[in-house]
Amino acid sequence: MAADGTDPFTPSLGCGFNDWVCYGQEGVARLIGQACKAAGNFIGDMLTNSFLGAQASSGDWDIAGSHFWFWAAVASMLVVGIGAWQVSVAVILQQPGRVLQVLAGMVAGVILSVLSLQWMPTIVTAMSGITSQLTAGLNGEAGIGAAILNVLGLGQGPNGVGYEIQSASPTWSIATVTSGGVNVIGPLLLALAALGVIAFAAFLLFVAMSLRTFGLIALVAFAPLGLMFYGQPRMKDMAMKWGQLALGLLLAEPLAAGILLLATNIAASTTSSSMGLLLTSAGIIFVAAFSPLWAVKFVEFAAGEVRTALSHSQWTQRQGSQTVSRVGRGVGSMVRRLAR
Structure with missing residues (x-):
């Protein structure tokens, strides 16, 4: 019952007329093989869309803008009320410097909030464009997603639809290893396990980049709650936290791209086994998935x-x-x- 098909994920064992055991093994092997192909397509989707499909659209920023003005109205009433009380106390105590400080703080908070609404979409778009150009130029690929797919041996499917496992890929090499030319299920299970780990890591990376985008949109929408209180000494930390979180999320994308780019360059010259290369790739994708957390923590530490x-x-x-x-x-x- 040796596999005689050229595609290890769709094996043909040449079963006899009444060899039901052989037919059962062939059916199970093909089922696992299709699961491997599905996992490869899923990995390709997740890795490609982590840096492309997870970007905010103009409609997303418009929604953030509408929420921004609502919270700006709410925060304005609070700031004006607090400021009026502070100015009244300063006038009674004859402290003109305190009056100017309160008014300057209120104006600074409004300016910072409006600038966040106007500049954040431009900064995010510029950061994504710079990251894509740098990674494409350094790696010679269409982008970081294409670079990591090349390492994993995943390419475009027929007519450019979906992704499929290439014949020179590490997964293909694992699936074609048989035990005495008989056992095809074992290697396919091993290939499926490796692809499953990578698929989970790629899914985490996609979720992390999507949450990063959502976080930036939410920061713009709720910016008045953090920035319009900048002039209040006891509430200035809110504005500082807003700035730290925004800077950390902005740096998360180039950090993740840099980690994956370094991994692809190292993998291009590695001599490790196919399984070792797949597991190493999965580990690096896991590391890149936590880049938003690392970037935010780094900014907080630096501040x-x-x-x-x-x-x-x-x-x-x-x-x-x-x-x-x-x-x-x-x-x-x-x-x-x-x-x-």
Whole structure:
């Protein structure tokens, strides 16, 4: 019952007329083979759409804009109420500087909110375009999705519809390994297991990039709640958190693309086995799927370090001024004693 078909995912075992065991094995093998093909097509879809299909459309930004103005109206009432109270107290206490500070903070919050609505779609589109051009130029492929598909041995299907496993792919090599020319189910199960792991990783990457896009749209929609309170000292952290999250999500796409690009370049020169290459690819896709979380955490860490450095600098300046003041007082005291 040796496989005599050229396609390992549609094996033909040349069963005899009444060899029902052979027919059963052939049916199971073909079922697993079709599952392998379906998994390959799913992987191709997920990896390609992670950087193309997960992008926000103009309609998405329009929806974000409509929600933006609703929350802007809500936040404006709160900001005006709080600001009026603070201005009244400052006027009673005769603190003109405090009045100017409150008014400047309110104006700054409005400007930041409107700029986020106007500039965020442009920045996101520009970031995606730069990422695509850099990865395409460095890898010589149509894009990062095409690069990783090339490593996995997945190509366009007939007439450009769907994706299929290529004959030179690692999965094809695993599926064609038979035990004494008899067992075709075992290698197909192994190939299906490897494709299943990669499919799950690719699905996570697609979900992560989709959530990144949704997160950026949501940040624009709810920007007034975070940015219009920028002038309030106790609520300034909300604006800082908004900025950190926005910057982290913007950096997530080039970070994921960079991880996959590095992986494809390394895989092009690797001498590992077919199974090793597939599992390594799955692991790298898993890593890339968590790039939004890593980018946000990195931005938060960097912002914390900057704040620490600034506070340390201010502390140093205060200590220096106090030291100079002490030295000045000491010198003055000595001069007065000498004058006596």
